[in-house]
Amino acid sequence: MTAAVRLLLADDEHLIRGALAALLGLEDDLVVVAEAASGPEALAMARAHRPDVAVLDLQMPGADGVKVATSLRTELPGCQVLIVTGHGRPGHLKRALAAGVRGFVPKTVSAQRLAEIIRTVHAGHRYVDPELAADAISAGDSPLTSREAEVLELAADGAPVTEIAERAALSPGTVRNYLSSAVTKLGAENRHAAVRLARERGWV
Amino acid sequence: MTAAVRLLLADDEHLIRGALAALLGLEDDLVVVAEAASGPEALAMARAHRPDVAVLDLQMPGADGVKVATSLRTELPGCQVLIVTGHGRPGHLKRALAAGVRGFVPKTVSAQRLAEIIRTVHAGHRYVDPELAADAISAGDSPLTSREAEVLELAADGAPVTEIAERAALSPGTVRNYLSSAVTKLGAENRHAAVRLARERGWV
DNA sequence: CGCTCGCCATGACAAATGTCAGGGGACGGC
DNA sequence: GCCGTCCCCTGACATTTGTCATGGCGAGCG
Structure with a gap:
C-alpha cells in the first residue's frame, strides 16, 4: 500500500481547524501532520513537517493564503497547495492560480468532498470550484491599470x-x-x- | 440518566457545519437534531424539531443570527440561543444580548470548549467570550442617534x-x-x- | 411651565471632489 | 519610425461635500 497523504491545515478559526482535522483524520489515506493559526505559523509548520498538501484558509492573520502559497512554491516545490475560503471573490481565484495554487474551494463543500479534492490535488491534478470559476470568468479581468x-x-x-x-x-x-x-x-x-x-x- | 441536549446547528459553510455536527455528536450528552444553511431555514428547522439549544452563525444568508434569535425568542421560548461568529464586533454582542441570546463565542474556541459552553447555556446560564466582552465594554455605547x-x-x-x-x-x-x-x-x-x-x- | 434634547428643515459659504481638455515623456509592437 | 498606451502633470470648471447659524416642532422631565 502507498503511504498516507500528509496534510498541513491552516485556519485561524480553531473551531473549524480542529473539526476539520478530526474529520479528515478519519479518512484512511489522509493524515494531518501539522496545524497553524496564522500565515507565518503555516510557513514555519510547512518547513518543519514538509507536508504533501497544504490546506490553507484564504483570510488569515499575518499573511493570507495566497502569500503563503507563493512562499511555499519556492521553498517546498513538492507541496501542493489547496486554498479554502469563506466568501470567494473572483480576483482572489486569479491571484491564487497565478501563485501556483492547485485547488480553490469554498467552505460550503462537505468534508467528504474536500477529502476527494485533496486526493485530486495530491495526484497532481487541479481543482477549482465550478461556481467560483464561473464567477471569475464572467467577472473578467480588471480593466484598471x-x-x-x-x-x-x-x-x-x-x-x-x-x-x-x-x-x-x-x-x-x-x-x-x-x-x-x-x-x-x-x-x-x-x-x-x-x-x-x-x-x-x-x-x- | 437525563436525556441528551438536542441541538440545532446553523451555518452557511457546509464544511464547518458538518465538521461541527460530527464533533459535537461525539459527546454523549449532545445530539444534533437539525442543521440549516440560512436564516430562514434555521427558523423552519427550529419549528420542526424544537431543539433545546440553537447554535447559530452570526453571518448567514437570508437573516443573520441575531434576527433568527429574535424570532426564536417568541416562537420557542424554551430554546436557548448560542451565537458563534468569525469576527466578533462589539456592537454585535450588544445587539445579540438585547435579542435574548444566551451565549456569544468566537470561532477561535475549540470544539471541546464549545461543547462545555453549550452545556452551560442549556443549564440556563449565560456565557460571553471574555475577550469579546472586554472589547464591547471598552468600545462603549454608540454615540449616534x-x-x-x-x-x-x-x-x-x-x-x-x-x-x-x-x-x-x-x-x-x-x-x-x-x-x-x-x-x-x-x-x-x-x-x-x-x-x-x-x-x-x-x-x- | 420652562428646559433640554432629538428631529427636521432652510440657506449660505468654504472646501473637496468629479470632469474635461490639454501636454510631455517612456516603452513596446507593427 | 510611427502609433498606441500608459504614465505624470497642469489648469479650469461644475458639482458635491462639509460646516455653521438658525428656526420650528414634539416628547420627556424637574
Missing part, C-alpha cells in the same frame, strides 16, 4: 485626495484623474462605490 | 446625498447635517471613514 488600482486602494479607507497624493507620491490632480478614470471604468457613482465594486470583484 | 445611524447606513455603499435623502425620505440638507454630526461624533475625516469606523465597532 496598475496605478489606478493602487490609487483606488489608497482611497479605500476614505482618505481625502491630498493624503492619497502624499502616500502615492503623486500630484493631487493626477490622483483625481486616476480616480476619475477608475470610477468611469467601473461604472460607479463615485470613488467610494468604485472601491466597493473593485473589492467585490477582488480587483484590489 | 437612531437617525444618524440610519443615514450613515444608507451612506455605506457610497451613494450621493441626494440618493440617501430619497431613500430616507428626508431633505438633502438634513441628511448632510446628520452625516456631519455623525462624522464629528466618530472623529472621522469624512463620512466614508465614519462608515468604516461605525462598522468596525458594530454600530451600524
Whole structure:
C-alpha cells in the first residue's frame, strides 16, 4: 500500500481547524501532520513537517493564503497547495492560480468532498470550484491599470485626495484623474462605490 | 440518566457545519437534531424539531443570527440561543444580548470548549467570550442617534446625498447635517471613514 | 411651565471632489 | 519610425461635500 497523504491545515478559526482535522483524520489515506493559526505559523509548520498538501484558509492573520502559497512554491516545490475560503471573490481565484495554487474551494463543500479534492490535488491534478470559476470568468479581468488600482486602494479607507497624493507620491490632480478614470471604468457613482465594486470583484 | 441536549446547528459553510455536527455528536450528552444553511431555514428547522439549544452563525444568508434569535425568542421560548461568529464586533454582542441570546463565542474556541459552553447555556446560564466582552465594554455605547445611524447606513455603499435623502425620505440638507454630526461624533475625516469606523465597532 | 434634547428643515459659504481638455515623456509592437 | 498606451502633470470648471447659524416642532422631565 502507498503511504498516507500528509496534510498541513491552516485556519485561524480553531473551531473549524480542529473539526476539520478530526474529520479528515478519519479518512484512511489522509493524515494531518501539522496545524497553524496564522500565515507565518503555516510557513514555519510547512518547513518543519514538509507536508504533501497544504490546506490553507484564504483570510488569515499575518499573511493570507495566497502569500503563503507563493512562499511555499519556492521553498517546498513538492507541496501542493489547496486554498479554502469563506466568501470567494473572483480576483482572489486569479491571484491564487497565478501563485501556483492547485485547488480553490469554498467552505460550503462537505468534508467528504474536500477529502476527494485533496486526493485530486495530491495526484497532481487541479481543482477549482465550478461556481467560483464561473464567477471569475464572467467577472473578467480588471480593466484598471496598475496605478489606478493602487490609487483606488489608497482611497479605500476614505482618505481625502491630498493624503492619497502624499502616500502615492503623486500630484493631487493626477490622483483625481486616476480616480476619475477608475470610477468611469467601473461604472460607479463615485470613488467610494468604485472601491466597493473593485473589492467585490477582488480587483484590489 | 437525563436525556441528551438536542441541538440545532446553523451555518452557511457546509464544511464547518458538518465538521461541527460530527464533533459535537461525539459527546454523549449532545445530539444534533437539525442543521440549516440560512436564516430562514434555521427558523423552519427550529419549528420542526424544537431543539433545546440553537447554535447559530452570526453571518448567514437570508437573516443573520441575531434576527433568527429574535424570532426564536417568541416562537420557542424554551430554546436557548448560542451565537458563534468569525469576527466578533462589539456592537454585535450588544445587539445579540438585547435579542435574548444566551451565549456569544468566537470561532477561535475549540470544539471541546464549545461543547462545555453549550452545556452551560442549556443549564440556563449565560456565557460571553471574555475577550469579546472586554472589547464591547471598552468600545462603549454608540454615540449616534437612531437617525444618524440610519443615514450613515444608507451612506455605506457610497451613494450621493441626494440618493440617501430619497431613500430616507428626508431633505438633502438634513441628511448632510446628520452625516456631519455623525462624522464629528466618530472623529472621522469624512463620512466614508465614519462608515468604516461605525462598522468596525458594530454600530451600524 | 420652562428646559433640554432629538428631529427636521432652510440657506449660505468654504472646501473637496468629479470632469474635461490639454501636454510631455517612456516603452513596446507593427 | 510611427502609433498606441500608459504614465505624470497642469489648469479650469461644475458639482458635491462639509460646516455653521438658525428656526420650528414634539416628547420627556424637574
